[in-house]
Amino acid sequence: MGVMRVVAWFAIFVMHAGFSVSNAELSSTFYNETCPLLYDTVYAVIYDASLTDSRIGASLIRLHFHDCFVQGCDGSILLNNTATIESEQDAGPNNNSIRGLDVVNNIKTAVENICPATVSCADILAIAAEVGSVLSEWRMPIGLISDTRHDASPSSSAGPRSRRSAAKAAARFIPAPGSGSRSICRCGCSLCSHNTCNRNDRSHSRNHDRNRNLKPWNYNYSNKAVNSEISPQATKTSLVELGGGLRGFFQAQFEGGGPSWSVPLGRRDSLTANITLANLNLPAPSSTLDELIDSFTAQDLNTTDLVALSGAHTFGRAHCSTFDDRLYDFNGTGSADPTLNTTYLEILSEICPQNATVDNLTNLDLITPDEFDNKYYSNLQNLNGLLQSDQELFSTSGADTVDLVNSFSSDQSVFFANFIVSMIKMGNIGVLEGDEGEIRLECNFVNGDSSGLAGVASNHPKDKLVAKSK
Structure with a gap:
């Protein structure tokens, strides 16, 4: 615990001192002059989306993660199929899986209305991920907002009903x-x-x-x-x-919600996508610990980053198809994963019956499914991790990740501090800056006809960020 508290305090020091944790020349004040209402605009659009989609915060964090792990944080995951682009959205880890694209498009439209041709889609993804953390599990205090009058008496019914x-x-x-x-x-x-x-x-x-x-x-x-x-x-x-x-x-x-941080900004958008890298680089829900470590190491992220960023599974949902092999045929054994808590196994078996024709959803976090907290790590300690890639962090004998899980489980502030540092590190992977790439006017398409520029992004050093294939 002593070592982890030092790490946590260093993380906080880095945040407040404004130090960079990578070589990227990004700054949280990048749009202060050119788009001062950027954060508030992003915040408002996501808030509105959350009223009908409780999963949107988790989905936006995941979208940013899946963008950064494929040729860097350049908004390439947002590009649709065209005559010259094969979309990363069709890659195995993304197909029928990623969510929030419509919300990102709504954000882009709102931002273009106030700051035309100024803010990159890659930066919108980075801000949206932070907002997704902050806005988890809101609770409305009674009597704090009303239309015209204020009444501080305990019997006051002023304030919104929902x-x-x-x-x-x-x-x-x-x-x-x-x-x-x-x-x-x-x-x-x-x-x-x-x-x-x-x-x-x-x-x-x-x-x-x-x-x-x-x-x-x-x-x-x-x-x-x-x-x-x-x-x-x-x-x-x-x-x-x-x-x-x-x-x-x-x-x-509102009370509740996860950590907040000043998001470094100044990314530019890619001119291409890379479905091949998406299939290679993105960890699968059935990944072993060694495979996870290889995937993160390829992005210059360490074991602490792996465990901290996995904590984003503290909220959100997963389809049965992403983990049902753990219930019925783990590693081809014809039986359940032995690291799965038997009571939890019974619960999941009811939600995800064998050979079911409907791909149901269930919570990633058994205890507090809609809150951004450290209960994810308690779940792992109790063998209640939903995905194999989650439980591997704790159940792999002798792994360095076990001590990190224990530390984050026992002290939420340590988890939050490390999560922030790891999110900033991840957000700096392979970014395009200066005159590289472009500022897209629509997040789903490059500006104009980019067919003659298809080789530009592929020659960028960030394309070396490829995980080892097993």
């Missing part, structure tokens, strides 16, 4: 460019009206019995004004123009 009403409230903070939409929000015990938003005003949360278990609020509003019903003549201001933006708003209103 996550959708929160979305509608949030939507009022994102007016169309140039519009004068009126916005109101809660700031502690009172409405944020003209010059009244005090970031230190937390009395409502502290005085309201039903909100005492909430995490400390994270306001970054810097006392800027928000127009409200009680100040109709004030300058019309949207929340996204405030210091904290939607990120500060939602972090103030």
